[in-house]
Amino acid sequence: MFEPTIKDIAKICGVGVSTVSRAINNHPDINPETKAMILETIKEYGYVPNNSARNLKRVDAKAIAVLVKGITNPFFSNMIKVIEEECKRKKYSMELQHIETDEDEVEVAQKVVKEKRLRGIIFLGGRFSHSEDKLKKLNVPFVFSTAGSVPENISKHHYSSIGVDDRKEAAKVIDYLIGLGHTKIALIATETEAKSIGQLRMQGYFDSLSKHGIPVNYRLIYQTREDIDHFSMENGYQTTQRLIASGEPFTAVFAMSDTLAIGASRALTEAGLKIPDDVSLVGYDGIEIGDYITPRLTTIRQPIEEMAKATTKLLFDIIAGKKEHQHLAYDAELLEKESTKPLEG
Numbered sequence: 001m002f003e004p005t006i007k008d009i010a011k012i013c014g015v016g017v018s019t020v021s022r023a024i025n026n027h028p029d030i031n032p033e034t035k036a037m038i039l040e041t042i043k044e045y046g047y048v049p050n051n052s053a054r055n056l057k058r059v060d061a062k063a064i065a066v067l068v069k070g071i072t073n074p075f076f077s078n079m080i081k082v083i084e085e086e087c088k089r090k091k092y093s094m095e096l097q098h099i100e101t102d103e104d105e106v107e108v109a110q111k112v113v114k115e116k117r118l119r120g121i122i123f124l125g126g127r128f129s130h131s132e133d134k135l136k137k138l139n140v141p142f143v144f145s146t147a148g149s150v151p152e153n154i155s156k157h158h159y160s161s162i163g164v165d166d167r168k169e170a171a172k173v174i175d176y177l178i179g180l181g182h183t184k185i186a187l188i189a190t191e192t193e194a195k196s197i198g199q200l201r202m203q204g205y206f207d208s209l210s211k212h213g214i215p216v217n218y219r220l221i222y223q224t225r226e227d228i229d230h231f232s233m234e235n236g237y238q239t240t241q242r243l244i245a246s247g248e249p250f251t252a253v254f255a256m257s258d259t260l261a262i263g264a265s266r267a268l269t270e271a272g273l274k275i276p277d278d279v280s281l282v283g284y285d286g287i288e289i290g291d292y293i294t295p296r297l298t299t300i301r302q303p304i305e306e307m308a309k310a311t312t313k314l315l316f317d318i319i320a321g322k323k324e325h326q327h328l329a330y331d332a333e334l335l336e337k338e339s340t341k342p343l344e345g
Contacts, residue, residue, distance in 0.1 A: 170204025236263025
């Protein structure tokens, strides 16, 4: 697979190596049009400058990277802990890289692979809308774990995936609430762009309402704020405040993560609503903190440890040539606790 050097970029652009270097290092002594052309070529061919001569000697380094979106979410923190333990057991080092919401995962991955001389990558969370050609430039095996859907135009032979069926599990939540007699179910939604986890969970919400013949009330769907962490308790708190202020009646709330649900719990309580007497509340993920709020949070528990171990084992097996890429789906479990009850009357 073609992995361009600085000499290749210079040849493609018809300039000298020193000119490419000046463009990369943002040197003022270069024509702006030439600089733009060079940077565009670098992006097109996936060239990543390697600024560490020491790393050039680390071709055999046993290291993988974990690239995560939403690193403040305790769900990912728990997964990262297990992955790190599995890496140590295999005598691998783990490079942890936080990806901002507006960053391009693949471009970050290309840079990390080149600079750290990695053997493989785990992508945690986020969503993927990149082309197959762009993903091929990574040149190392990678696994999508607990991420949204991957575009159908990418061959499943080029990557692995591990997670739960978010659409099915979200529908399970709404089925459960409807079974308790709730029909006015509010949704605290986040990251509902195409192929995202948020969109899949929203589709599950729609699926269940449709199955039970309940019209969708879009006045009960509230999107979290874009300018603060999408899955934070603060976002759940502020978004639920907006829901309450709207005056639209509801008897249950489904938040797309436990952290959002915990924030929602605070907003509901401050508004004088008792959980679950006035409003039932359900989260998603099954993180430990849900057992330490009052009332204890009803939620969908994802098998965090099992998925984290499977993710690392699969990546190590692919690196060692023992397995081809695989796609593993796990069932989640609805944990009925203290924040939900049947609707009275």
